[in-house]
Amino acid sequence: MAQLVRRYLDRILDEHRQVTDGALACYIPELARVDPHGFALSLSSADGFIYECGDAGVEFTIQSISKPFTYALALDQIGQNAVDAKIGVEPSGEAFNEISVDEATKKPKNPMINAGAIAAVSLIPASTPDERFAMIAEFYSACAGRRLELDRDVYSSEKATGSRNRAIAYMLQSFGVLDDDPDDVLDVYFRQCSFNVTSTDLARMAATLARGGVNPLTGRRVTNAAVVKRTLSVMVTCGMYDAAGDWVSAVGMPAKSGVGGGIVAVLPGQLGIGVYSPLLDAKGNSVRGVRLCRSLSEQLGLHFLTVARDSRATLRAVYEPRDGIRVYETHGDLLFSGAEQVARTVERERADFAAVILDVSRVDDIDDTARELLSGISAALRAEGRAGYLVDPAGIVIRNELEYETVRYATVDDAVAAAERDLRA
Structure with a gap:
């Protein structure tokens, strides 16, 4: 009977297959070389069963979808109070790569924009950049249920063109947000954004959050429920950048997008969704991905405010x-x-x-x-x-x-x- 669900999901995917709006993320040269036609949907139930549609086996780089997971790792490792001392949780209303901090606190406004994500990397407790990256890689892989690998070409491309992020990092250092060398922190940040994933990896990572920190595929507890609650709360208000209001109103799931074309969405207690389509809108979100998630929410009743009925x-x-x-x-x-x-x-x-x-x-x-x-x-x-x-x-x-x-x-x-x-x- 699972084929009944799969056929339904295939039909929703096909509704948006002919959409060609948007553009590749050409400011990172390596991302401008990907196939613009890639389109995938994966859905993981809370018990780990996976539905895959379209190009679910195609790998792409995680990019900013990494941000909530590094934030969760920081919360897990040093606690909420220590993280809150360096990173806020308010929506920014600005572009994801804005060179800015909160005017009053001089902290990044939230962990889903670049400034907050760079600060989150610096909070992972480690003695060297490689040790810090290893902790991040282990955490991501535990959420995905398989060992994730680095795309070295994308990493090199991001590092070579990352001047704006360098400006953000040095700004954060000047305000006392970064205690470590900005270039060392940035190197780890560029690497974390360059992990290869599939839409199925994203669905499993989302399902781990949906299960309160337990990977439904492996049964391993990756983090605790309090960390997940905080992470999902910030994803609701900040995960889709300055399109967060439209997203919450229309789709109603904690989510995070990435300029690699991916979107991860979580329906707490029930399922995780991974979507891939690399053509982006002006705000850096996948055009077809957003439309697909809107259709999934509308047709499958996934808005989180309907969960009380479905429970x-x-x-x-x-x-x-x-x-x-x-x-x-x-x-x-x-x-x-x-x-x-x-x-x-x-x-x-x-x-x-x-x-x-x-x-x-x-x-x-x-x-x-x-x-x-x-x-x-x-x-x-x-x-x-x-x-x-x-x-x-x-x-x-x-x-x-x-x-x-x-x-x-x-x-x-x-x-x-x-x-x-x-x-x-």
């Missing part, structure tokens, strides 16, 4: 009234996350039964995405030689039985009786 969407009970017949009883409100859970649970357990009954009689509300996924379960089971039945007395999933070639039953007993007749036939 009640779960399997109420699973039982077998007869040998070979399994009932999956749902309740509450069903949005994408809940429907995906039901579909994948049925798929995972399908070898254990000959017939499945999906009982939606206790569902209060359902959106179109969940309706489409659940209505496809019976057809998917039939294609595998199994039988599927739907208890849907109010017609909330199947509004037209002829359209879906599925019979709705009023009670579980009616569906069990039909299943027994069919299995005897």
